[in-house]
Amino acid sequence: MMQKKLAYEDFVEGSTFDLGVKHVTAQELIAFASEFDAQPMHLDEEAGKASILGGLSASGWHICAMFMRMMCDAFLLDSTSQGSPGIDYARWKKPVLAGDVLTGRSTILAKRASRSRPDLGFVTMHAELFNQRGESVFELENTGMFFTREAVA
Numbered sequence: 001m002m003q004k005k006l007a008y009e010d011f012v013e014g015s016t017f018d019l020g021v022k023h024v025t026a027q028e029l030i031a032f033a034s035e036f037d038a039q040p041m042h043l044d045e046e047a048g049k050a051s052i053l054g055g056l057s058a059s060g061w062h063i064c065a066m067f068m069r070m071m072c073d074a075f076l077l078d079s080t081s082q083g084s085p086g087i088d089y090a091r092w093k094k095p096v097l098a099g100d101v102l103t104g105r106s107t108i109l110a111k112r113a114s115r116s117r118p119d120l121g122f123v124t125m126h127a128e129l130f131n132q133r134g135e136s137v138f139e140l141e142n143t144g145m146f147f148t149r150e151a152v153a
Contacts (some may be wrong), residue, residue: 024058042056046121100137125141
C-alpha cells in the first residue's frame with residue numbers, strides 16, 4: 001500500500017486547503033434530487049424559478065456531497081483519515097443553482113491528540129464554499145480523525 005502523505009502531524013492550525021473547482025450542472029442536480037430529495041425546486045427549472053430559490057437549485061444534501069468530493073480530491077484521499085465523529089454545524093447560506101461554479105477552502109482551527117489512542121489525533125476544520133460571484137453559499141465545521149505518521153509507518 002502506498003503511504004499517505006498527510007498524517008495528523010501535518011495539519012497545522014491556521015493552515016488552509018484549497019478545495020478546487022466544481023462546475024454544477026442541471027443534469028446532476030436532477031439526478032441527485034430524483035433519488036434523494038425529490039422536491040420540485042430540485043427537479044424542474046420552472047418550479048425552481050417559482051420558489052424562493054430563484055432557479056433549479058441543488059438540494060442542501062447534494063451540496064454536502066459535492067463539498068465532500070471536493071475535500072476528498074483536495075487532500076483527504078491523500079491523508080491518513082479515519083473518518084469523523086460528526087459535524088458541529090452545516091449552513092446553506094445561498095442557493096446553489098444549475099450553472100454555478102463552486103470553489104472552496106478548508107481551514108484548520110484546532111487539533112488534539114487522542115487520550116485513549118496514541119496513534120490517532122483529532123483535527124477541527126472550518127470549510128466554506130463560494131459561487132462564481134464570490135458569495136459564500138455553504139459553511140461547515142467538523143472534526144476529522146487522522147492516524148499519526150508513526151501509526152502508518
